[in-house]
Amino acid sequence: MRRALLLLTPLVLAGCSLAPKTVLPAPPVPASWPVGDAYLAASEAALPLLSYKAIFTDPRLQALIEAALANNRDLRAAYANVAAARAQVRVSRAAQLPAIGASAGAGYSDSNSSDGSADFSLQGGVTGFELDLFGRLANATEAERGRALATEAAARTVRLALIADLADAWASYGADRDLLAIAQDTAVNARESVRLTRARLEGGIAPRTDLRQAEQILASAEELIAVQTSAIAQDENLIRLLVGGDVDRALLPASLDEVVPGIALPPAGVSSQILLRRPDVIEAEYQLRAANADIGAARARLFPTISLTGLLGVASDALSSLFDGGSFGWSAGADASASIFDFGGRRAAVAVSEAQRDAALASYEGAIQTAFREVSDALAVQGTIAERVRAAAANREAAADSAALTEARYKGGIDSFLASLVVQRSLYTARSSEVATRLLLAQTRIALFRALGGDSEAGSAGEP
Numbered sequence: 001m002r003r004a005l006l007l008l009t010p011l012v013l014a015g016c017s018l019a020p021k022t023v024l025p026a027p028p029v030p031a032s033w034p035v036g037d038a039y040l041a042a043s044e045a046a047l048p049l050l051s052y053k054a055i056f057t058d059p060r061l062q063a064l065i066e067a068a069l070a071n072n073r074d075l076r077a078a079y080a081n082v083a084a085a086r087a088q089v090r091v092s093r094a095a096q097l098p099a100i101g102a103s104a105g106a107g108y109s110d111s112n113s114s115d116g117s118a119d120f121s122l123q124g125g126v127t128g129f130e131l132d133l134f135g136r137l138a139n140a141t142e143a144e145r146g147r148a149l150a151t152e153a154a155a156r157t158v159r160l161a162l163i164a165d166l167a168d169a170w171a172s173y174g175a176d177r178d179l180l181a182i183a184q185d186t187a188v189n190a191r192e193s194v195r196l197t198r199a200r201l202e203g204g205i206a207p208r209t210d211l212r213q214a215e216q217i218l219a220s221a222e223e224l225i226a227v228q229t230s231a232i233a234q235d236e237n238l239i240r241l242l243v244g245g246d247v248d249r250a251l252l253p254a255s256l257d258e259v260v261p262g263i264a265l266p267p268a269g270v271s272s273q274i275l276l277r278r279p280d281v282i283e284a285e286y287q288l289r290a291a292n293a294d295i296g297a298a299r300a301r302l303f304p305t306i307s308l309t310g311l312l313g314v315a316s317d318a319l320s321s322l323f324d325g326g327s328f329g330w331s332a333g334a335d336a337s338a339s340i341f342d343f344g345g346r347r348a349a350v351a352v353s354e355a356q357r358d359a360a361l362a363s364y365e366g367a368i369q370t371a372f373r374e375v376s377d378a379l380a381v382q383g384t385i386a387e388r389v390r391a392a393a394a395n396r397e398a399a400a401d402s403a404a405l406t407e408a409r410y411k412g413g414i415d416s417f418l419a420s421l422v423v424q425r426s427l428y429t430a431r432s433s434e435v436a437t438r439l440l441l442a443q444t445r446i447a448l449f450r451a452l453g454g455d456s457e458a459g460s461a462g463e464p
Contacts, residue, residue, distance in 0.1 A: 015178040058262025060251040071244030078155035085148035129168040139296035146290030153283035165448040174253035175439040183224035190218035256439030284364040291357035298353040374451040392434040400429035
């Protein structure tokens with residue numbers, strides 16, 4: 001019985017851990033979203049699991065997203081990092097288990113005074129096994145597991161950002177197509193103004209300054225056409241980069257009229273506790289857990305380490321008798337080591353781990369606060385964007401009507417060309433402003449999808 005207790009004691013001690021218990025702080029944000037004139041009313045309903053397919057409903061955008069998820073190089077690198085982190089967990093876990101080895105040997109000797117002889121040996125057994133009395137190896141494995149899960153969450157962040165960035169680029173392409181159409185319309189009107197003003201100048205009705213001003217408007221419109229043509233090409237290049245390959249132009253929108261209906265509004269009226277599901281917050285949480293496990297491993301290094309070895313084998317000078325009973329032998333041993341004085345190095349290592357834990361805790365709380373701010377900002381825009389779109393449309397209609405009336409008065413000789421010039425510029429500004437506002441409507445919905453971090457199809461691959 002006494003021998004059994006002596007043998008069981010190390011195994012019992014091996015289960016202890018010096019790591020502090022991970023206690024997640026209360027989220028340092030209010031319990032609900034801001035409310036008021038600038039915010040949507042926040043109901044405390046549970047948030048349904050989101051899928052990017054439920055938000056980005058246009059089949060063309062869905063096709064681009066699926067291609068990006070399959071081919072994007074940044075996402076491939078993130079997945080490779082996850083695989084490496086999971087393999088590192090297995091490396092750390094292997095140190096907790098006995099190392100088993102085997103060796104074999106053969107030799108032959110001959111001399112003039114005696115006949116030749118052959119020697120054979122075969123050995124195998126436990127070559128090394130550290131008793132994890134204070135949980136150093138277990139905590140090291142737990143720390144690697146936490147870092148692996150943090151790496152997986154980081155990959156989910158890359159995936160979420162890729163989807164949102166691609167949707168943003170797709171919407172920007174539609175907006176730039178609208179701006180190009182506005183510039184082309186402006187150029188057509190400017191050419192007509194130049195033709196009419198030149199005729200009036202030749203008829204002695206208009207001064208040369210009117211012609212030069214009309215030519216300025218035309219030159220500005222032609223410059224805008226070149227700028228927007230370049231912007232559209234750059235949008236295509238960005239989409240191609242995100243997708244990771246060539247893009248069929250049939251999958252791109254012709255205008256914002258095709259963009260806005262294809263991007264749905266995420267359900268944002270939920271408790272702010274949902275931010276704990278964001279992949280960057282999850283990453284920070286696992287980094288905090290890994291830092292706690294590092295403290296346990298550092299504390300365990302303050303205590304002695306005990307290693308066991310065991311060896312059994314057979315040796316013979318004749319191959320036929322290699323496995324005879326008399327050739328069998330075994331040995332066992334144990335080593336214990338402890339540092340007597342290291343000038344405070346191990347205690348300093350504990351202090352380093354504790355400071356890193358404090359930094360991880362601050363990062364975790366900061367990630368939650370940043371997430372709350374991003375969602376609140378998006379909600380602030382979403383709460384007023386409908387009124388902004390309505391006002392921009394009304395401004396554009398009024399500017400178009402004013403331009404038409406002023407142009408008729410100028411042709412009738414009632415208003416000066418300067419008045420016509422002013423209203424043309426106002427019309428261009430109003431049309432461009434409406435495009436920017438409608439683009440903001442789409443971008444705000446994308447920002448809510450990004451900020452909530454709710455892509456249910458980017459689930460965890462399980463415990464490493």
